Amino acid sequence: MKPPIALLLIFLCGKLHAQETEEKIKPICTIHVTTMNENKMKGLLILTKDSVVAVYPGNHKQWNKGKKYNAVVFGFSRIKKVTIKKNNRVLKGISVGAVIGMLPALSKGFKDDKSGITQLTELTVPVGIVTGAIVGVSAQRTFMINGTGSLFYKFQKQVL
Amino acid sequence: MRKICLTLCLVYLIAANSEASDANSSLRLNFLISPKQEKFDAAPLSFQLQAKLVELFHRKEIYVIVAKSSEDMVKQITAILEKRNAMIGNIWFDSHGHFTRRRSLFEIGTEEFNFQSIRDTCFTMHLKKLAAYCDTNTNAGIGSCYGGATYTLPAIEEFPAQRMNGDSLMIELSELLNNATVYGCESFVLTGPGILRGSYAFAGNPWRRKFKDQVYAPVWEKLGEWNCYSGKKKKLEEPVTVSLQPNGKISTKKVNYLAFEKNKLKWIKKMQRLKNGNYNLAFLYQND
Numbered sequence: 001m002k003p004p005i006a007l008l009l010i011f012l013c014g015k016l017h018a019q020e021t022e023e024k025i026k027p028i029c030t031i032h033v034t035t036m037n038e039n040k041m042k043g044l045l046i047l048t049k050d051s052v053v054a055v056y057p058g059n060h061k062q063w064n065k066g067k068k069y070n071a072v073v074f075g076f077s078r079i080k081k082v083t084i085k086k087n088n089r090v091l092k093g094i095s096v097g098a099v100i101g102m103l104p105a106l107s108k109g110f111k112d113d114k115s116g117i118t119q120l121t122e123l124t125v126p127v128g129i130v131t132g133a134i135v136g137v138s139a140q141r142t143f144m145i146n147g148t149g150s151l152f153y154k155f156q157k158q159v160l
Numbered sequence: 161m162r163k164i165c166l167t168l169c170l171v172y173l174i175a176a177n178s179e180a181s182d183a184n185s186s187l188r189l190n191f192l193i194s195p196k197q198e199k200f201d202a203a204p205l206s207f208q209l210q211a212k213l214v215e216l217f218h219r220k221e222i223y224v225i226v227a228k229s230s231e232d233m234v235k236q237i238t239a240i241l242e243k244r245n246a247m248i249g250n251i252w253f254d255s256h257g258h259f260t261r262r263r264s265l266f267e268i269g270t271e272e273f274n275f276q277s278i279r280d281t282c283f284t285m286h287l288k289k290l291a292a293y294c295d296t297n298t299n300a301g302i303g304s305c306y307g308g309a310t311y312t313l314p315a316i317e318e319f320p321a322q323r324m325n326g327d328s329l330m331i332e333l334s335e336l337l338n339n340a341t342v343y344g345c346e347s348f349v350l351t352g353p354g355i356l357r358g359s360y361a362f363a364g365n366p367w368r369r370k371f372k373d374q375v376y377a378p379v380w381e382k383l384g385e386w387n388c389y390s391g392k393k394k395k396l397e398e399p400v401t402v403s404l405q406p407n408g409k410i411s412t413k414k415v416n417y418l419a420f421e422k423n424k425l426k427w428i429k430k431m432q433r434l435k436n437g438n439y440n441l442a443f444l445y446q447n448d
Binding site: 034035037038039040041042043055057058069070072 | 443445
């Protein structure tokens, strides 16, 4: 009975290992790394582990096209400042803005006279969408690292 | 008296005929080479539009060649030269320069010619065919940014200091084109309006923010400067500012671009504003 169980275990281990390697890496967010020499690199954050961040030196378009660039690894001692921009932030901004713009209509929704509300909604919804988009575009978080480990781990905790 | 007059007339006619035949045998044509675009790109498109417009008015002197490779270019050029029984007077290679590759280069279609690849006889076998139509009176212009750069780019992050080797590229190109005179720019080459009017249109600087970084400092220091390698004298000559005449002839300006007070003041202002962080290092890593 023992040999088949051992074989099964080996087979399962192999399967699990295969799953691990086939796991597709997805960019976490857009990142701007400013080095201690004040040079800047824009890219996609693909990994942050221990004392390093791995950055794909391209944008989402290049990533989706499958352009293969070597990831650039930055140790915390090389990093002065990190700015991150979350994915889909514009879409989120637009949807939140649209919902806020519709609030007047939603709050007065059960009353009979709706003509004034309709006119108001026609104005507030586009304004909400535009404002949401602008807020979404400019939404970013900056972390000062200054080459110190403690600040880098704080950044790691907040990103993950 | 009549005899003297007749002899003089005869001598004049013979001299005129011989001059005409000489001029015919050394008929010189000018070529502007531009790469064929697969995607929309404003710079080569601007060059091609201006060149094609000028070609309409100078049909017998200037030819605009839009080529996808050096083989394609040579095929088109030799066909014209054979048909007109002519030599190359001036040849201008319009191309992008790639700062991220940290070397001087020019491209014909998708082929990159730099100081290393130009020494490869297999790679240059098509370009070499043009040597038969060139001599020491031929002028060749490398119309790419930093195409004749001789400075060393400083080290940046993980990238070591690297020499651009534009002079080597110019020397090799001159040898390839039968000791022609080659011009190459140390700095930016613009393709704005008026490049074929013999003006300073090639000189100047691009407006994008990424160029205003300390990484580009050596390029800014030599704004509007062109190096010239004479295949006849076998030496690099004094830096000049180059322009293209409406007939496609490469000429040098008597006064350099930065000798004008207005240009110099602008240049000083921009040099002072150069700072780190405007250039995205990702471009360097993409070419790594």
